[in-house]
Amino acid sequence: MKQNGIRFALAMIMSFGIGSAAMADDSLQTLRERGVIRIANTQASPPWSYLGQDNQPAGYDVAIAKEVAKRIGVAKVEFIADSFKSFVEGLKADKYDLVMNDLTPTDERRKQVDFASPYGVEEFYIFVRDDNQDIHSIKDMPGHSIGVTSGTSNESWARKHMTTSDIRAYENGGLVFNDMAIGRVDAVLSSLFGGEKYKKVNNLPIKAVGEPLTYQLSAPAMAKGRDSLRDAVSKAIESMVADGTVDAVAKEWIGPDYHMTAGIKAALAELAEE
Missing domain, CATH: 3.40.190.10 (Periplasmic binding protein-like II)
Structure with missing residues (x-):
């Protein structure tokens, strides 16, 4: 029963804004052809994203974003610095393709943008x-x-x-x-x-x-209607959870004693019981 509840909670996170007659879009193919995916983060919120000693974006979200890009078949990531309060409007204005910076899929945000599967908690x-x-x-x-x-x-x-x-x-x-x-x-x-x-x-x-x-769960956010991108990102994250990549990245950037996937499951279980 708890596993069914977790699946339901995960489906709720992903389902807002998906119409019953949603048509296939070309957002994923467009990014693959362009060869670059623009991903927003604050670059000022460690351990999620910040500027490292080489003045380049670093952190848990940055490492996960790079691996997601690789798994969905986009060659390069361009990180764009922005503030939390601007992320939703930035997606709607096409300033970037994804937000990956400890962004929680709240009810209010789901009314405006779509979310893929959670990768952090x-x-x-x-x-x-x-x-x-x-x-x-x-x-x-x-x-x-x-x-x-x-x-x-x-x-x-x-x-x-x-x-x-x-x-x-x-x-x-x-x-x-x-x-x-x-x-x-x-x-x-x-x-x-x-x-x-x-x-x-x-x-x-x-x-x-x-x-x-x-x-608080964190999940990649994107503009509404980009279903092929959302589905590919979700599939990539779910494979990273299954093969241990998410926990390995969490241990590197957050600490050796933190078990990220266990926390995600606990948060989804709590959400399913609400």
Whole structure:
């Protein structure tokens, strides 16, 4: 029964915007002939995407995107930097062909763009300074300020579930941790390994508190009507899950103890039970 529920949840993620009389399109063939697929990411949200020491895009999403391009038969990837809040409009305006940067297939986004199969998942926690003695869980957040990255699903979640907190949105997800470290904001809502990455790289005096607040899946997004591209990307990701590629890439870019495919299955199971 649980496996059936997971399949249903996965189908729901992919099905929004697919008409019953959807006709085959040539979006995949066009990309193959062009030889280049344009993929958007922020290049400012490690471990998902950021600029490496060679000033080139790096990270989990970047590595997955390159492998997806290879498996769908497109020779080259052109990465385009953009912000979370611009991704949906960027797809609709044909600024790029895919978004692959920790983008969650929310109901609102599915009304505007299509999603392929999920390739990532996060557990979200509240982070505070090491010396904070007031905040131990979400129950302690009323009256306190919390930083989120503008346009992300964690901002949407905070505005829905933390209505008695002072929610402050940042264009640059990295700055929010720095502001918390120096006392400008009381807490940050972030993925566990995203927060831990900032803590380690920038030597910040911060910690995660309480229990995970939510799971958030990430999946490739594309403009509506590009069914052949969506189906090919989904097939590529599903093959990468099956052959161990997704877990191997996650261990390289996120950490040796993180099991990405197990987390994806858990998130889909939770979604199926809602």
